[in-house]
Amino acid sequence: MKVLAIAAAVTVLAGCGTLGKNGTRKHAEFYDQATVENRPVVWPVRSVSSFNDSLACMDRMLRDNHINQVTITSKDIPDASGKVYVSATDMLITSLSEMSRLSNTFRFVDYEVNPLNQDTVQTLSGLMLQSNQMLIQMPQLYVSGAISFLDQNVMIDRRGFGAASEDAEIGWSRDLAGSVMGMDFHLGDFITRTLLPGVHSANEITIAAKGSGIDIGGRIKKAGVQIEVGGDYSQGVGPAARTLIDLSMIELVGKWARVPYWQCLALDQAHPEFQRQLRQWFLEMDEGERVGFIQRGLRAKGYYAGDASATQITPKLRLAIQRFQLDQGLLATGQSGFETYEHLARDYVRTDGDGNFVQVGWGEAGSTDSRLPPALAVEPRNGSPALDSTKPRLPRVEITLPTAGKARPLGELLSFNISVDRTSYLQCYYRDAKGAIAQVYPNPLQPTALVEGNRALLVPDVGNPQSFAIALTAPGIEELRCLASPVDPSALLPAALQAPALTPLDVRSLDALEQDYRRSVGGGVGRGRVEWSVTP
The missing domain is CATH 3.40.50.10610 (ABC-type transport auxiliary lipoprotein component)
Structure with a gap:
């Protein structure tokens, strides 16, 4: 009888483990949640350290x-x-x-050569090097x-x-x-x-x-109760x-x-408590206040137009957030989380000299925290306007030459390092010493007019062996002028500016070209220019 009882119990337990009507399929609704619950609880963020701003500096x-x-x-x-x-x-x-x-x-x-871990790229590199099909x-x-x-x-x-x-x-x-x-x-x-x-x-x-x-x-009496409350924190x-x-x-x-790198290490953003202070301010805001701050910050930086009265994220604001996140190297989710708040607020925070963080240009008309000493009562960093500023902010275009100085020798091959502070459509025009003007960007080898913000663009692309060259062949004054627009100007420009790149344009001067460009495209156009002299 005992043996039969044990066998019956085993049979019952085995039946419980089947996939039948009384098995795991009975709980299909529970298992159906697994693919959802397996998702991350919070949004991913970019890895940062105290020296992220120092790297940008x-x-x-x-x-x-x-x-x-x-x-x-x-x-x-x-x-x-x-x-x-x-x-x-x-x-x-x-x-x-x-x-x-x-x-x-x-x-x-x-x-990298690792004989113990030959990955696909390493294996293909070895094969191509042996057949002279690859140049490292x-x-x-x-x-x-x-x-x-x-x-x-x-x-x-x-x-x-x-x-x-x-x-x-x-x-x-x-x-x-x-x-x-x-x-x-x-x-x-x-x-x-x-x-x-x-x-x-x-x-x-x-x-x-x-x-x-x-x-x-x-x-x-004879009953007991035990309560334990604990917390562990480990960096x-x-x-x-x-x-x-x-x-x-x-x-x-x-x-x-041989540059003064220590200036980049002395930034307030490198302080270990910088992010923690911003996080505290962020948590003290309710959702409406956070959305209002995001609107004001994006409007001040030129990403958002209109009033900042919305208490929820609108489709227009979400698009502005995504554009800002993209230019800052963040995940372009369109969410107004702490990461976006921090990148908007960092230009408006300084130390007061005693290790405390105070707000600069945070309130109305660019008011400054009263705790800030007069010597530090200055405008926000990086040329940022006050958060409540409603003045239109044009894209900022920066152009640098390979070497310092405005005098360039005959025969030099020029390349330009160009950057825009926000994602924009970019056109660059070159005037040589004889007065001829041609579009050098976009060009057949660099056809994309939309350029990412805060990213270097080399024109011509010296890394491409098939690229064209800009050679200085005559003495005189030359100039490169770049125009950046938030809208695609390709279908808006007059016929005189629609000629193929790298061919002379039928325009009187760069000033006249810029006037025609602005008249066709409308407002919001930023400009960058650099001028140099070609000497024998």
Whole structure:
């Protein structure tokens, strides 16, 4: 009888595990949620460190100092501690890329030989190199370095308290722990495989961890109850590693280029508490206030027109948010989250000299926080107008020549580094020493008129061996003028400006050309120009 009972139980349990009517299919509605619940809880965000704005500052500094383009590569960045599981080399490449958005200074040579992990690109590269079908440019510089150490729990502070009676007890505890991570980087000459003297960085960062808890217990007659409340906080090694790598790359590049890189490290945005302060202000707003702030900020920066009275995101505002996010290198979701708020607010926040953050140009008519000393009571950063400004802001076009100075020798081949502060349709016109005017952008090899904001555009594209050249063949005064519009002007321009690129236009002067352009396209046109003299 016992054996039969066991067999029957097994049969019942086996029946419960089938996919039949009484099995898992019975709970199909529950399982149907799996693909939905498997989705992320929050929107993804771009990885940032305290030095993201410093990288952008370095990018502008390299461009303004006419640092020529170089090829660079990196050795593998090992982890000497064996405890930091991050891809340091890829973080390094990202830092160099961020310092090349406007300056176009660095081109990373991505060639890696790993006999233990032959991926598709590496395998194809090897085959094409053997058959002379691929040319890999030799790098001029290389980065060498390592995660030097990770000393865990260098500082530990434990505190606790407890008390008990016959019927109750209570306890409290708190633990603080600090670990230290270090990185060393060097820059070397690739041809000679020698490290450049003095061009190095050695930095450390503290990774904080905190744990706390409260225990409460009691007894009523023979019944007891126990309550535990605790919380743990631990900073990750990933963001710490990215912060150290960004700092190291700024130091290496600044020392190599001989530019005052320390000015970019002294930005208020590099303060460890900068993002936390902005986050606090963001959380203190309700949804209507956040939408109002986003509207005001986008209107001040030229992305949004009209009043800022809406309390919810409208289709027009969503499109403006997406355009702003795209130009800032954010995920263009159209959502008014903290990331967008931070990138709008960062030009309007300064330190007051005592480590506190205050608002500049935040209120009506560009009012400044009363706590800010008079010496710092200035306009917002980067030429940004006050948040409540309703004055139209035109696209800002910047053009730089390969080298400094306005005098250029005969026979020089020119290229122009052009950037726009927001995504726009761009037309560039070149007037030579003899007065002939031709459109040089867009051109047959660079046909796209829509250019991304805050991104370098080289005209002609020196990286394309089939590109045309602009040669200085006669002495005199020459000029490049670029016009940026938020709308596509191709179907609006007069016939005189519709001639093929790189062919002479039937116009009197660049001023007359610009007048015809503005008259055809309408308002919102920004302009950039650079002039130079060609000398024998």
